Amino acid sequence: MQPSPRALVIGGSLSAALAVPVLAAAPTVMDVTVNIPRLKVAEYHKPYVAFWVEKAGAKAKTVAVWYDHDMKANEGTKWLRDVRQWWRVSGRSMTFPANGITGATRAPGAHKISFTRAQLAAMAAGDYVLVVEAAREVGGREMLRIPFTWPGKAGAGARAAGKAELGAVSISFR
Amino acid sequence: MKNKLWTLAATLALAAVAAEPANAHRQWMMPSSTVLSGDDVWVTVDAAVSNDLFYFEHQPLRLDAMKAWAPDGSEATIENKATGRYRSTFDVHLTQKGTWKIASVADGMMGSYDLNGKTERLPRGTTTANLAERIPAGATNVQTAESSNRNEIFVTVGEPTDTLFKPTGKGIELVPVTHPNDLVAGEAATFRFLLDGKPGAGLPVTVIRGGIRYRDDLGEETLKTDGEGKVVLNWAEPGMYWVNVTTPRAEGEGEGPPPATAAPQRRASYVTTLEVLAP
Numbered sequence: 001m002q003p004s005p006r007a008l009v010i011g012g013s014l015s016a017a018l019a020v021p022v023l024a025a026a027p028t029v030m031d032v033t034v035n036i037p038r039l040k041v042a043e044y045h046k047p048y049v050a051f052w053v054e055k056a057g058a059k060a061k062t063v064a065v066w067y068d069h070d071m072k073a074n075e076g077t078k079w080l081r082d083v084r085q086w087w088r089v090s091g092r093s094m095t096f097p098a099n100g101i102t103g104a105t106r107a108p109g110a111h112k113i114s115f116t117r118a119q120l121a122a123m124a125a126g127d128y129v130l131v132v133e134a135a136r137e138v139g140g141r142e143m144l145r146i147p148f149t150w151p152g153k154a155g156a157g158a159r160a161a162g163k164a165e166l167g168a169v170s171i172s173f174r
Numbered sequence: 175m176k177n178k179l180w181t182l183a184a185t186l187a188l189a190a191v192a193a194e195p196a197n198a199h200r201q202w203m204m205p206s207s208t209v210l211s212g213d214d215v216w217v218t219v220d221a222a223v224s225n226d227l228f229y230f231e232h233q234p235l236r237l238d239a240m241k242a243w244a245p246d247g248s249e250a251t252i253e254n255k256a257t258g259r260y261r262s263t264f265d266v267h268l269t270q271k272g273t274w275k276i277a278s279v280a281d282g283m284m285g286s287y288d289l290n291g292k293t294e295r296l297p298r299g300t301t302t303a304n305l306a307e308r309i310p311a312g313a314t315n316v317q318t319a320e321s322s323n324r325n326e327i328f329v330t331v332g333e334p335t336d337t338l339f340k341p342t343g344k345g346i347e348l349v350p351v352t353h354p355n356d357l358v359a360g361e362a363a364t365f366r367f368l369l370d371g372k373p374g375a376g377l378p379v380t381v382i383r384g385g386i387r388y389r390d391d392l393g394e395e396t397l398k399t400d401g402e403g404k405v406v407l408n409w410a411e412p413g414m415y416w417v418n419v420t421t422p423r424a425e426g427e428g429e430g431p432p433p434a435t436a437a438p439q440r441r442a443s444y445v446t447t448l449e450v451l452a453p
Binding site: 080093 | 207209210211212213214215330334358451452453
């Protein structure tokens with residue numbers, strides 16, 4: 001899968017990151033801001049959204065999933081497979097709810113979530129891709145890919161913008 | 175005049191019946207989903223025999239031989255069975271995570287014998303079990319061959335498993351190289367087919383995407399398994415695909431009744447429906 005042409009890396013490249021010694025003060029948290037668009041549709045349900053991290057040669061690591069987690073008899077899990085790329089690379093081998101990963105769906109608007117190095121599975125230095133995929137009941141589906149380098153530089157970031165089910169998604173490090 | 179027309183119509187109808195190959199219509203199963211998540215998971219399956227895929231418009235597929243197996247190999251119940259004018263339908267409660275198999279397998283016996291100076295063919299519905307009673311006393315030159323027909327589908331809850339692909343050694347069977355519930359448009363899939371437990375080399379494979387009622391071009395792909403029984407399928411588009419593998423047929427076979435004197439050939443056919451997801 002090729003990175004989306006919309007995804008633009010502003011953060012340092014791998015070579016730049018290697019040239020700078022990793023100090024104790026290197027950023028340890030990745031902030032992700034996701035805009036859920038407000039849609040004028042006859043029937044609206046808040047989207048299921050999955051966030052995962054990919055690295056060449058490694059298994060995809062799910063870092064967050066927003067779904068209908070509080071329905072009776074766990075019925076909301078029935079539609080997890082509609083977030084189909086995530087389901088294939090990671091979701092289908094998980095159990096739900098997943099502690100520290102799964103949570104409620106979010107309303108339209110901007111949402112910030114943060115991931116510590118531990119949540120990101122103690123990442124080794126290198127090139128990664130954050131993938132965000134949204135699927136909406138009786139609606140569409142969209143996926144965005146944001147390449148980044150870990151450890152990121154404080155203040156540096158990257159962004160991508162969706163067209164339908166996702167608005168702007170940006171990442172930064174602190 | 176009316177009589178003449180009637181005779182002509184009858185002649186044409188007879189010709190049409192005679193020209194119809196044994197497998198003129200396509201039999202298929204259509205599951206409500208093949209890739210599933212959730213805690214209380216069911217699948218509903220429609221089963222029919224028709225020309226257009228996947229429209230139930232000709233005959234229902236009989237459910238007498240329909241069975242389902244859970245990922246741990248245990249046989250599961252076929253629930254809410256119903257057979258209507260054009261289709262059958264049933265449910266399977268998918269109580270385990272992993273890959274399930276739903277299959278209808280029918281074995282038969284073809285052949286002929288000589289009696290009183292005439293060669294007679296074995297009647298339809300002959301099986302290994304009733305062969306003895308169907309051959310009259312005094313029959314000589316008895317020739318038989320088995321036919322095996324398998325129609326099966328796979329559905330997966332959670333992660334795909336491969337516990338149900340152990341071959342039985344009878345008829346044509348699928349051995350996944352690519353898992354049949356892990357198919358995405360643009361990615362090639364490889365399957366291996368066995369014939370009676372051995373690599374099914376040179377078997378014709380037909381692949382047709384569903385929805386043919388609304389297009390002029392059938393878009394049928396005709397392939398052949400290689401020496402190891404392998405075939406590589408390329409899915410240009412997401413959708414439900416009908417895949418049919420058979421034993422090879424001689425040139426011109428099926429165009430009219432075979433001569434009664436021809437030695438019966440081992441025949442086997444395999445049908446599955448594969449769902450190819452969008453990337």
